[in-house]
Amino acid sequence: MRAVGYQDSLPIEAPDALVDINLPKPRPTGRDLLVQVQAISVNPVDTKIRRRAKAEAGAWNVLGYDASGTVVATGPDAALFKPGDTVFYAGDMSRQGTNAELHLVDERIVGHKPKSLDWAQAAALPLTAITAWETLFDRLDVRRPVPGAAEAILIIGGAGGVASIAIQLARRLTGLTVIATASRPETQAWVRDLGAHHVVDHGKPLAAQVAALGLGAPGFVFSTTGTGQHLAEVTTLIAPQGRFALIDDPATLDIMPFKRKSVSVHWEFMFTRPMFHTPDMDAQNALLNEVARLVDEGQLRTTLGENFGLINAANLKRAHALIESGRARGKIVLEGFAA
Numbered sequence: 531m532r533a534v535g536y537q538d539s540l541p542i543e544a545p546d547a548l549v550d551i552n553l554p555k556p557r558p559t560g561r562d563l564l565v566q567v568q569a570i571s572v573n574p575v576d577t578k579i580r581r582r583a584k585a586e587a588g589a590w591n592v593l594g595y596d597a598s599g600t601v602v603a604t605g606p607d608a609a610l611f612k613p614g615d616t617v618f619y620a621g622d623m624s625r626q627g628t629n630a631e632l633h634l635v636d637e638r639i640v641g642h643k644p645k646s647l648d649w650a651q652a653a654a655l656p657l658t659a660i661t662a663w664e665t666l667f668d669r670l671d672v673r674r675p676v677p678g679a680a681e682a683i684l685i686i687g688g689a690g691g692v693a694s695i696a697i698q699l700a701r702r703l704t705g706l707t708v709i710a711t712a713s714r715p716e717t718q719a720w721v722r723d724l725g726a727h728h729v730v731d732h733g734k735p736l737a738a739q740v741a742a743l744g745l746g747a748p749g750f751v752f753s754t755t756g757t758g759q760h761l762a763e764v765t766t767l768i769a770p771q772g773r774f775a776l777i778d779d780p781a782t783l784d785i786m787p788f789k790r791k792s793v794s795v796h797w798e799f800m801f802t803r804p805m806f807h808t809p810d811m812d813a814q815n816a817l818l819n820e821v822a823r824l825v826d827e828g829q830l831r832t833t834l835g836e837n838f839g840l841i842n843a844a845n846l847k848r849a850h851a852l853i854e855s856g857r858a859r860g861k862i863v864l865e866g867f868a869a
Contacts, residue, residue, distance in 0.1 A: 533630035535590035542850045548843040562605040569653035569865040571596040572849040594628030595621045598652035616643040620657035622804040641818020644825040651832040654861035660800040662696035669796035676749030679769030682707040687755035689717035691861045694833035701725035736763040835860025
């Protein structure tokens with residue numbers, strides 16, 4: 531089968547940073563699904579792993595943690611799906627990725643593809659939807675108010691893939707006032723269109739801008755990027771006993787200043803459940819099915835930003851380069867293989 535892989539951790543400009551390859555067809559076992567991949571999307575985690583984890587000698591690493599496609603075979607213990615079902619999912623970091631014609635995935639982290647979306651639109655959703663949902667409802671527990679705080683959430687990095695879903699979920703499924711950060715006119719328009727009540731510029735100090743809104747101190751802050759840069763401002767603007775969540779990888783994270791406010795800190799990593807086969811691993815199946823329902827009812831929309839064309843090394847290198855530039859808006863999707 532055709533795939534895109536790499537062996538050495540190289541800068542994206544290097545000729546061998548990502549390579550078109552052929553691999554044996556995988557076979558499903560246990561609760562696996564074998565999925566014919568129709569579309570994928572590219573996430574910051576793809577670039578991070580490419581830069582940090584080289585393949586074992588003589589082997590290839592295949593990236594990709596988002597896909598939509600069709601089930602073509604199932605393992606002997608699979609019961610949630612059958613061949614012919616259309617699905618979408620975000621995969622498992624401990625297994626080979628979705629940048630391939632055929633992909634193995636445990637059915638407990640797979641959802642039925644939204645009927646109202648095409649392959650590319652559906653592929654843009656899984657990883658970001660799972661991350662945003664788990665952050666809001668499992669980690670921050672936003673449906674449980676913070677005493678005395680403004681019923682508001684600040685989402686830092688509002689135009690990114692995860693934040694683009696988090697804005698919609700917070701606006702549609704909670705009564706919170708949604709404050710998003712964006713620094714350029716086009717990204718500010720993007721987050722407003724997604725449902726943010728207020729937009730502040732993360733290129734300027736955040737605390738004064740949030741205070742100027744007149745809402746009071748927000749009970750929740752969700753940092754999707756630049757956490758190290760914004761942490762001091764967050765400690766100032768968040769309410770006492772507030773809840774703070776992050777998903778990025780600051781070089782250091784000194785949370786001592788949160789102590790005087792008794793702020794709780796939550797790190798979200800959507801691969802935790804599949805990597806450790808947690809007892810509630812199938813929560814991601816239920817979550818994705820709920821996201822599909824909300825999409826088909828018109829309450830959520832895809833966050834597809836750009837379609838880079840066919841799934842091949844050249845187009846994936848373009849996608850990695852744009853993500854590494856920090857200027858991506860929404861999700862970058864690739865669709866289909868050359869005939």
